[in-house]
Amino acid sequence: MVRIWATIIVASTAVSPLMAQDQGAMDHSMHRMPAADQAKPAVDHSQMDHGKMGDAEEMAEPMDHSTMDHGAMNHGTAASATVSNAETGPPNAADAIWGAEAMRASRAAAYDEHGNMQIFWFQGDRAELRMRDGKDGYLWDVQGYFGGDLNKFWFKSEGEGSFGEPVEQAEVQALYSRAIAPFFDLQAGVRQDLTGPDRTHAVIGVRGLMPYMFEVDAAAFLSNKGDLTARIEAEYDQRITQRLILQPRAEVNLSAQDIAELGIGSGIDNFELGLRLRYEIAREFAPYVGIEQEWKLDGSRDYARAAGEDASVTNYVVGVRFWF
Amino acid sequence: MNFSRRQILGHSALAGAAVALPMPLWAMGKMGAAVRKGMDELSGAKVDLHIADGRFATGGRSGHAIAVNGTVPGPLIRLKEGEATILSVHNMLDVDSSVHWHGLLLPFQFDGVPGISFPGIKPGARFDVPLTPRQSGTYWWHSHSGLQEQAGHYGPIIIDPAGPDPVAYDREHIILLSEFTPMHPHQIMKKLKVSEGYFSLQKTSAADDYPLSAEERRMWGRMRMMPTDIADVSAPTYTYLINGHGPEDGLELPFVPGERVRLRIINGSAMTFFNIRLPGLPMTVVQADGQNVQPVAVDELQIGVAETYDVIVTPTEDRAFALAAESMDRSGMAQASLTSQPGHKAAFPALRDPPLLSMVDMGHGGMGHDSHGAKTDAPMDQGTMDHGQMDHAAMGHAMPEPAAAKGGDDMAAMDMSGGMNMRDTSLLPASVKVGPGIDMVAMNPQDRTGYPGLGLDDVPHRVLNYRMLKSLDMDHHKRAPDREMELHLTGNMERYMWSFDGRKFSAVGDDPIRFAHDERVRVKLVNDTMMAHPIHLHGMFFELVNGQGHYQPKKHTVIVQPGSSASFDVTTDEPGDWAFHCHLLYHMHAGMMQTVSVAFPGDA
Numbered sequence: 055m056v057r058i059w060a061t062i063i064v065a066s067t068a069v070s071p072l073m074a075q076d077q078g079a080m081d082h083s084m085h086r087m088p089a090a091d092q093a094k095p096a097v098d099h100s101q102m103d104h105g106k107m108g109d110a111e112e113m114a115e116p117m118d119h120s121t122m123d124h125g126a127m128n129h130g131t132a133a134s135a136t137v138s139n140a141e142t143g144p145p146n147a148a149d150a151i152w153g154a155e156a157m158r159a160s161r162a163a164a165y166d167e168h169g170n171m172q173i174f175w176f177q178g179d180r181a182e183l184r185m186r187d188g189k190d191g192y193l194w195d196v197q198g199y200f201g202g203d204l205n206k207f208w209f210k211s212e213g214e215g216s217f218g219e220p221v222e223q224a225e226v227q228a229l230y231s232r233a234i235a236p237f238f239d240l241q242a243g244v245r246q247d248l249t250g251p252d253r254t255h256a257v258i259g260v261r262g263l264m265p266y267m268f269e270v271d272a273a274a275f276l277s278n279k280g281d282l283t284a285r286i287e288a289e290y291d292q293r294i295t296q297r298l299i300l301q302p303r304a305e306v307n308l309s310a311q312d313i314a315e316l317g318i319g320s321g322i323d324n325f326e327l328g329l330r331l332r333y334e335i336a337r338e339f340a341p342y343v344g345i346e347q348e349w350k351l352d353g354s355r356d357y358a359r360a361a362g363e364d365a366s367v368t369n370y371v372v373g374v375r376f377w378f
Numbered sequence: 379m380n381f382s383r384r385q386i387l388g389h390s391a392l393a394g395a396a397v398a399l400p401m402p403l404w405a406m407g408k409m410g411a412a413v414r415k416g417m418d419e420l421s422g423a424k425v426d427l428h429i430a431d432g433r434f435a436t437g438g439r440s441g442h443a444i445a446v447n448g449t450v451p452g453p454l455i456r457l458k459e460g461e462a463t464i465l466s467v468h469n470m471l472d473v474d475s476s477v478h479w480h481g482l483l484l485p486f487q488f489d490g491v492p493g494i495s496f497p498g499i500k501p502g503a504r505f506d507v508p509l510t511p512r513q514s515g516t517y518w519w520h521s522h523s524g525l526q527e528q529a530g531h532y533g534p535i536i537i538d539p540a541g542p543d544p545v546a547y548d549r550e551h552i553i554l555l556s557e558f559t560p561m562h563p564h565q566i567m568k569k570l571k572v573s574e575g576y577f578s579l580q581k582t583s584a585a586d587d588y589p590l591s592a593e594e595r596r597m598w599g600r601m602r603m604m605p606t607d608i609a610d611v612s613a614p615t616y617t618y619l620i621n622g623h624g625p626e627d628g629l630e631l632p633f634v635p636g637e638r639v640r641l642r643i644i645n646g647s648a649m650t651f652f653n654i655r656l657p658g659l660p661m662t663v664v665q666a667d668g669q670n671v672q673p674v675a676v677d678e679l680q681i682g683v684a685e686t687y688d689v690i691v692t693p694t695e696d697r698a699f700a701l702a703a704e705s706m707d708r709s710g711m712a713q714a715s716l717t718s719q720p721g722h723k724a725a726f727p728a729l730r731d732p733p734l735l736s737m738v739d740m741g742h743g744g745m746g747h748d749s750h751g752a753k754t755d756a757p758m759d760q761g762t763m764d765h766g767q768m769d770h771a772a773m774g775h776a777m778p779e780p781a782a783a784k785g786g787d788d789m790a791a792m793d794m795s796g797g798m799n800m801r802d803t804s805l806l807p808a809s810v811k812v813g814p815g816i817d818m819v820a821m822n823p824q825d826r827t828g829y830p831g832l833g834l835d836d837v838p839h840r841v842l843n844y845r846m847l848k849s850l851d852m853d854h855h856k857r858a859p860d861r862e863m864e865l866h867l868t869g870n871m872e873r874y875m876w877s878f879d880g881r882k883f884s885a886v887g888d889d890p891i892r893f894a895h896d897e898r899v900r901v902k903l904v905n906d907t908m909m910a911h912p913i914h915l916h917g918m919f920f921e922l923v924n925g926q927g928h929y930q931p932k933k934h935t936v937i938v939q940p941g942s943s944a945s946f947d948v949t950t951d952e953p954g955d956w957a958f959h960c961h962l963l964y965h966m967h968a969g970m971m972q973t974v975s976v977a978f979p980g981d982a
C-alpha cells in the first residue's frame with residue numbers, strides 16, 4: 055500500500071521535490087486506511103494538501119501528517135476546498151494528485167492539441183506559360199493561408215505578362231477569412247495592385263464549394279478612387295482516373311463604371327473559359343496542359359480595339375499546379 | 379511496509395537519474411536504431427517499458443518509429459488477475475510521452491492521458507503505475523500523447539483470470555493489427571486538413587467501375603460528398619501490419635491440427651477498420667473488448683479501431699490457412715499464415731471490390747433498408763421512424779428485399795432532386811452547437827447495431843454484428859438507467875473537423891461531461907456524419923444496448939455506424955476524470971474528444 059503510493063510520487067518528476075516530500079510524508083499514515091478503499095482516500099488526502107494546506111511550495115516545513123486524525127477529516131470538506139468533480143467549472147480531479155500547476159500546463163497543451171491545429175498552406179493554383187499569337191506570356195495565380203479551422207489569414211496573388219515586356223498586371227491580397235457555413239468562408243481585406251496606376255482596394259468576398267463540387271471564389275473590390283469592380287471564378291475537377299484530372303475553369307470580371315485609365319468599360323469587363331488537364335504525380339504536384347480563351351466585352355472591348363489589341367485571345371498553356 | 383523519508387527521497391533521485399542507469403542499447407537509442415518486429419513478453423511484479431525512437435522497415439519501405447523496448451509493437455504485458463505489479467514507463471524520447479492502458483480498470487490518475495489524468499511523462503522521466511488487475515481478458519496499451527500511436531507506440535495486454543478460464547484453448551496467438559507509414563503523422567494530419575480525399579485512390583472517376591448511375595453520381599456531387607469516403611488514410615500510404623509484420627514479411631503462426639487455437643485480435647491501428655476472416659476456417663467469437671461473451675460462430679467479422687475480439691479456431695487439416703485482415707475500404711490487407719508446418723504459406727484471397735456509402739449512411743435510414751442488411755431479427759425501433767418526412771412512393775418501399783444498403787441500389791429509387799435536406803439543424807437538440815463544423819445532420823438515425831459493417835452486409839457467409847454479442851454472465855446488478863443523455867457525433871469532411879455536439883475538445887475542455895458517482899446513465903450516441911466512429915470511454919465498461927437484456931455485452935469501445943445511433947448503459951462507479959473520444963487517431967486530434975468527470979463518493 056505505502057509502497058504503491060510512494061512509487062506514484064517518485065514517478066512524478068513533474069511534481070517538485072518539496073511537494074514529493076510533502077506527499078510522501080502523507081503516505082506514512084496511509085496504511086491505516088482500509089485496504090478496500092485504497093485509491094479513493096488517497097485522492098481526497100491530496101486534495102486536502104492543496105486546498106487546505108496551501109501550495110506546497112510556500113510551506114516552510116513539512117507538516118506532520120502522521121499525527122493527523124484521518125477519521126476526523128471529512129472528505130466532503132476536503133472536496134469543497136478544491137472541488138474535483140463539481141457541477142460546474144473545469145475538470146480538475148488530477149490537480150489534487152499531481153499538482154494544479156503541472157496539470158494546468160498539460161491541460162492547456164491537451165486542449166490545444168485536440169482541435170486547435172494551426173496550418174500553413176501555400177498553393178500555386180496556376181503557374182503557367184501561355185503560348186498565343188504575338189508574344190508568349192506567363193501567368194501566376196497563387197494563394198495560401200495560415201490559421202485554424204474557422205479563422206485564417208488568407209493571401210492571394212495573381213499576375214500576368216508577356217516575355218520581354220514589363221509585367222502587365224499584378225496584384226496581392228491580404229484577407230481575413232472566416233468560416234461562415236460548412237462549405238463557405240467569408241473573406242475581407244485589402245488588395246494592392248502592383249502594376250499600372252497606384253490602386254488599393256477594399257475586398258469582400260466568399261470562397262467555397264458549391265453544390266455539385268464547384269469551387270468558387272467571388273469578390274467585390276472598391277478602389278481608393280471609388281471604383282467598384284468584381285471578379286467571380288469557378289473551377290470543377292473531373293477525375294478521368296485517380297490521378298488524371300480535367301479541370302474546366304471560368305472567370306468573369308465586372309465593373310460598375312468606366313475606368314478609362316485602366317481600359318475597363320462598364321459592365322462585363324472580360325470573360326475567360328479554360329480547360330486544363332493535369333496529372334497528379336503527387337496530389338501536391340501536378341503538371342498540366344490546357345487551353346484558355348479570353349474575351350473582352352462591352353466597353354472594355356472598345357478600349358482594347360482602340361489600343362490596337364485583340365479583344366479575343368486564345369492561350370495554349372502549360373504549367374504546374376502545386377501546394378505544400 | 380513502511381517507507382522512511384530517506385527511502386522516498388532516494389527513489390526520487392533514482393527517478394531523476396533514470397537515464398543514467400545501465401540499460402540495453404535500444405533503450406538509449408535515438409533515431410536510427412533498427413526496430414525489431416514485435417513482440418516480446420513481460421510479466422511479474424515489475425514491468426519496465428522504455429519508449430525510444432527507432433527505425434522501422436517492412437516491404438522495402440522504412441521510416442521513423444517509436445518503439446517500446448526496441449520493438450513494434452511493444453512487448454506483450456501478461457498479468458494475472460489479483461496479482462500486483464508495477465508498470466514502470468521510461469520515456470527516452472525528447473518529447474513528452476504517455477501510456478494509456480486501454481480497457482483496464484484502475485484509478486484515474488494512472489490512466490495515462492496527458493492533460494486529463496496526469497501531466498504526461500517528461501523526456502527522461504519515469505512513471506510508475508501500481509496495478510492489481512481486477513479483471514481478465516485481452517487488452518492493449520498505447521501512447522495518448524500527440525500522434526505517437528501512429529508511429530508504433532502500442533502493444534498488447536493479456537490478463538489471465540484468477541480462476542479457471544471459461545474459454546478452453548490449446549494454443550493462443552495475438553493478432554495485433556496496425557499500420558506502418560513512412561509519412562510523418564503530422565504530415566498526414568495536415569494533408570487531411572487541406573486536401574479532402576488526399577489518401578484515397580478509389581474515388582469515383584470517369585473510368586471507375588462503381589455501380590452508380592449518372593443520376594446517383596450527380597446526387598453525391600450535389601451534396602458535396604463522396605460515396606468513397608470510407609477510410610481517411612489507407613493503402614498505399616499505409617502498410618497494414620499483424621504483430622508488426624507487413625504482408626511481405628510472411629508472418630507464420632504455428633498450430634497442430636486438431637488444436638483449439640485462441641486468436642486474441644486487437645485492432646491497435648490508428649485509423650483502420652479491418653474485415654477479418656480465415657477462408658475455410660470458421661471462427662467462434664468468445665470475447666469482445668476483454669469481456670467474455672457466449673460463443674458465436676461466424677465466418678467473418680469487422681473490427682473497429684481499438685476493439686478486441688477473441689476467437690477460437692479449430693483447424694483440423696494439415697495445411698496453412700490465410701488470416702486475411704482486409705481494410706474496410708479494401709485498399710490493402712494485413713496477412714499472416716496460420717500454418718501447421720513451418721514455411722507453408724497460405725494463399726491469400728484477393729482484395730474484394732471497394733464498397734460504397736449509401737443513403738443509410740447519411741442518416742436516411744427510415745425506410746428500414748438497414749434492417750435488410752442485418753442478419754438478426756432484433757427488433758428495430760419503428761417508433762422513432764419519421765415516415766412523414768419521406769416520400770414513400772419516390773423511395774420505393776416496394777423495392778425487392780435484397781436491395782440492402784449497398785451503394786446506389788437504395789438511391790436509385792429515390793428522388794433526391796426533391797431537395798432532401800442533408801443538414802436540417804432543427805433536428806438537433808439545443809445541446810449541439812451548430813456551425814461550420816457540422817456538414818450533415820442524420821435525418822432519421824436508426825439503431826444499426828445489427829449492421830455487420832460497411833461492405834459485409836451482402837457477403838455470402840456469416841458475419842458478426844453487435845446484436846449477436848451476449849455477455850457470458852448474466853448481469854444481476856443491472857439497474858434501469860437513472861437518466862438518459864444524447865450526444866451527437868459531428869463533423870465536416872471537407873474541412874476535416876470532428877467533434878462531439880459541434881464543439882471540439884479545444885473549445886469545450888473546461889466543460890466536461892459530468893456524472894454523479896454511481897449513476898446509471900443511458901448514453902445515446904447519434905452519428906451525424908458519414909463515417910463510422912469507434913467511440914471509446916476510458917475507465918469504465920459500458921453495456922451495449924443491443925437487445926440482449928440482462929446479457930448486454932460489456933465494451934470499452936463502440937462503433938457508431940454512419941448516420942445511425944447506438945446506445946450504451948454505464949454505471950459511473952469509477953470516480954475521476956476520464957477521456958472519452960473517437961479512437962480514429964486523427965479525428966481525436968481534430969477535436970472529437972471530451973472529458974468525462976465522475977464525482978467522488980461524498981462529492982456534492
